[in-house]
Amino acid sequence: MTTATLHAATLRQFSRKKRTTLAVPLVILAYLTYIFVSFDVAGLSERINIDNARTLISDSYSYKTHVAQDNRTGTVAISIEGERKGQYPDGTGPDWVRLGDATMVDLGGGHLITLGPQVSYDIPGYGLVTARPDGTGVNAVFPEGALPEFINASKNRVMIATDAGRFTITRARAEVFKYSYGWELFFFTLDSPYYGMGPIELLGHAFTGEAAAIVQDFWTNKMWRHGDVFWALFETLLMAFLGTFGAAIVALPLAFLAARNFTPLGIFRFAARRMFDFLRGVDGLIWTIVLSRAFGPGPLTGALAILLTDTGTFGKMFSEALENVDDKQIEGITSTGAKPMQRYRFGVFPQVMPVLLSQVLYYLESNTRSATIIGAITGGGIGLLLTQAIATQKDWEEVTYYIVLIILLVMAMDTLSGWLRRKLITGDEGGH
Structure with a gap:
């Protein structure tokens, strides 16, 4: 094989490799472009709901306490996550709820809700929202002016969502949701004699012969199972x-x-x-x-x-x-x-x-x-x-x-x- 022939063969081989080197990235780019269009990646931003994502993340490390009033009977029930197995005994509740003829719910930061025949929510920086739910509707009264974004109101339903909590009023029910950090009732439920005890107090009970009962209450926890x-x-x-x-x-x-x-x-x-x-x-x-x-x-x-x-x-x-x-x-x-x-x-x-x-x-x-x-x-x-x-x-x-x-x-x-x-x-x- 002459030098000229060898040189020509080498040039052809380099040319072929060059074309291959350019073709492979182009094929990959074309495939990625097809995926981008076919899967509508550009429209992904429109389908993302940031509020739902934020709520989902916050729910993973927090819990809701429900304070619910039956507007027909006036009875008030307080429960963790709205579940019967996490319900406070009658006449009891967390320290931010004051039970009585008119139940007062203090969400903190000046957010005060009153439950009774007439319900109200005093919202700092906005004013007092009142409602008297009955068979005709919620009958809500708001401060003058346009409703803010955190209030969604209709004839039969009013929902107020603030940083302190959420308040929902319908003809049949008025319910307060307050978020708190932690996994409430993870160790013991409200009906357990060990609920609310700290580690030192639990150890004291364990050393006095109650270790088996403590483990049993934890193992049979109705909320976390x-x-x-x-x-x-x-x-x-x-x-x-x-x-x-x-x-x-x-x-x-x-x-x-x-x-x-x-x-x-x-x-x-x-x-x-x-x-x-x-x-x-x-x-x-x-x-x-x-x-x-x-x-x-x-x-x-x-x-x-x-x-x-x-x-x-x-x-x-x-x-x-x-x-x-x-x-x-x-x-x-x-x-x-x-x-x-x-x-x-x-x-x-x-x-x-x-x-x-x-x-x-x-x-x-x-x-x-x-x-x-x-x-x-x-x-x-x-x-x-x-x-x-x-x-x-x-x-x-x-x-x-x-x-x-x-x-x-x-x-x-x-x-x-x-x-x-x-x-x-x-x-x-x-x-x-």
């Missing part, structure tokens, strides 16, 4: 454990059928590999829906869905690990007169076991997260409680509680699987 929540966490972990290790047990013998060096007949290898493709080709959520129709809801259905999906995944990984074993070690074991099972036990498994254990433990950690979503579909585990709390759109602090527990569970499984990998594979308990 700690006992049900931790049982749901156990169900989620059980789904992940049964599904992952069940899949490993099923996939290991089938992997020998798919390994070229252990199954000479191609038809068996083909059948085993296509079965693995089918099992892992169907997503775990699809298996969950199918199995829930066949076996009904429950944690076992979720475990079976994980088992089917991971059997296909493990089968592929295990068969590839078996195909990469060192034949010399097997031949050495065979030369000692070992039987077939002994050759597998001492010649094959020591080589593949670290890879197998590492993958199984990793998938156990991953399936702990997946079991949350699967549980939401099959009706089991913490996923069910999470979707129920989200569906109510009321107690987002409970949603936060469940999410925190899920994160802690995943972190615990990550730590446990890492320790097991060091212990079983490298024999190092300290991680050094």
Whole structure:
């Protein structure tokens, strides 16, 4: 090949690479442009509701106290989050509510609400809003001038939302909502003798023989249902454990059928590999829906869905690990007169076991997260409680509680699987 020919070939090659280098970014840019237009990214700003987002975030670390008056009977009920199981006993309430013939609600900062036959809200910087609800309507009277943005009024309904709280008046009901920081009633409900006690006082009761009663009141908390929540966490972990290790047990013998060096007949290898493709080709959520129709809801259905999906995944990984074993070690074991099972036990498994254990433990950690979503579909585990709390759109602090527990569970499984990998594979308990 002459120098001129070589030079021309080199120029053509550089030209081709240059075109490729320019074409790839252009294709990616065209694809991103299509996504931008197709998904209407430009209109996203118009669909975002900042107020809803702010309310959602604030609900995650606060709670509402409801002070509600039945306008027909005049009775007043005070409860946390408006729930009967969080209701104050008759004649009692928080210190910012003064019960009497006319109930006074002090929201702080000069915001004062009076409940009675005539209800009123004295709003600092605006004035006094009064209403006398009856069968004809709310009959509200406002200070002169246009209504401010924080007041939404009609004939049968008035809603006032200020930084201090929210006040709603209808013909049948007048209700005050006051937000406070924290997760109220998290430890004990209002009917518990330990409600309102500090840590030192609780320790004093515990050391005088009431430890079991304290734990029982916490565990059976009707508002936060700690006992049900931790049982749901156990169900989620059980789904992940049964599904992952069940899949490993099923996939290991089938992997020998798919390994070229252990199954000479191609038809068996083909059948085993296509079965693995089918099992892992169907997503775990699809298996969950199918199995829930066949076996009904429950944690076992979720475990079976994980088992089917991971059997296909493990089968592929295990068969590839078996195909990469060192034949010399097997031949050495065979030369000692070992039987077939002994050759597998001492010649094959020591080589593949670290890879197998590492993958199984990793998938156990991953399936702990997946079991949350699967549980939401099959009706089991913490996923069910999470979707129920989200569906109510009321107690987002409970949603936060469940999410925190899920994160802690995943972190615990990550730590446990890492320790097991060091212990079983490298024999190092300290991680050094």
